[in-house]
Amino acid sequence: MKKRLWRDFLILLVLFLGAWIFFIYYPVVDSEVVKESFNDKEKEIKEKLVELMDFKQADSDTTQLLRSLGELKHLVSDKDVQYELYYSDSREINAYALPGNMIVLNRGIILECDTPEELIGVIAHELGHLKMKHHTDQLITTLSIELLLAGSGSTTGEVTKILTQNAFSRDMESEADDFAIKKMKELNISPNYLAKLFKKMYIKSDMVPEFLNSHPGMNKRISKFSQYPFEESTLEFTFDWLKVKNSL
Numbered sequence: 001m002k003k004r005l006w007r008d009f010l011i012l013l014v015l016f017l018g019a020w021i022f023f024i025y026y027p028v029v030d031s032e033v034v035k036e037s038f039n040d041k042e043k044e045i046k047e048k049l050v051e052l053m054d055f056k057q058a059d060s061d062t063t064q065l066l067r068s069l070g071e072l073k074h075l076v077s078d079k080d081v082q083y084e085l086y087y088s089d090s091r092e093i094n095a096y097a098l099p100g101n102m103i104v105l106n107r108g109i110i111l112e113c114d115t116p117e118e119l120i121g122v123i124a125h126e127l128g129h130l131k132m133k134h135h136t137d138q139l140i141t142t143l144s145i146e147l148l149l150a151g152s153g154s155t156t157g158e159v160t161k162i163l164t165q166n167a168f169s170r171d172m173e174s175e176a177d178d179f180a181i182k183k184m185k186e187l188n189i190s191p192n193y194l195a196k197l198f199k200k201m202y203i204k205s206d207m208v209p210e211f212l213n214s215h216p217g218m219n220k221r222i223s224k225f226s227q228y229p230f231e232e233s234t235l236e237f238t239f240d241w242l243k244v245k246n247s248l
C-alpha cells in the first residue's frame with residue numbers, strides 16, 4: 001500500500017515539477033485554465049503526502065492535541081497565506097514548511113516547547129517561509145533532483161529525509177526569523193520565548209532541526225531573539241499545555 005502510494009506521489013510530483021519549471025521558463029503560458037490544473041495538481045500532491053506520511057490536520061476536532069494546535073493556528077494568521085497546520089508523530093525535533101502552504105509540526109518539537117508561546121514562535125517562523133515563498137526554491141533545487149533519481153522502493157523515511165534535508169539559506173532563515181518576531185510582537189508575545197526554545201534545542205539536541213540547521217551564525221540568531229526582554233505572555237488558552245503534552 002505504502003509503496004503504491006509512494007509511486008503515485010512520485011509520478012504526481014514529477015508532473016507537478018515539470019509544470020512548475022515550464023511556468024518559470026515560459027511565463028507567457030499563464031492562462032486561467034493552466035493555472036487551475038496546476039492548483040489541482042498541487043492539491044493532489046498534498047493529499048498524497050498527508051496520506052503517505054500520516055499527517056494529522058490541526059483543525060480537526062478529534063483529539064485534545066489537534067484542537068489545541070487548531071487554536072494556535074488561528075492565532076498565527078496572515079492575510080496573504082492560507083495555510084494548513086499538520087501534526088506528525090515523529091520524534092525528530094523539527095518543524096517544516098512545505099509546498100502547498102503546509103506547516104508540519106513533529107511530536108519532537110511540541111514536546112520541546114515548555115509553553116504554547118514557544119510553539120507559536122515556531123509556527124510563525126514557518127509561516128514566514130511560506131509567506132516569502134522560500135519553499136519554491138527548495139522544491140526545485142532539491143526535490144527535482146532527488147526524486148527524479150529516486151528508486152521505486154523508497155520509504156516514508158526517505159521522503160522525510162528529502163523533505164527536511166535541504167536547509168533554507170541563511171538569508172531565508174533570517175527573513176523567517178524577522179517575520180516570527182513581527183508576528184509574536186503583534187500577539188504581545190516576547191520574541192524571547194523563541195530564544196528560550198532555540199537555546200534548549202541547541203544545547204540538548206544531537207539532531208539538527210531545520211531552523212537550527214548547519215549554517216553558522218546560530219548564536220547570532222539566538223541573540224536576535226534574546227534582545228527582546230522576556231515578559232510573561234498574558235495570552236489565555238482554552239487548554240492546559242502540560243496536559244496536551246502528556247497526551248502525546
Ligand SMILES: [Zn+2]
Pocket residue numbers: 125126129168173176210211
Ligand atoms: Zn526556517
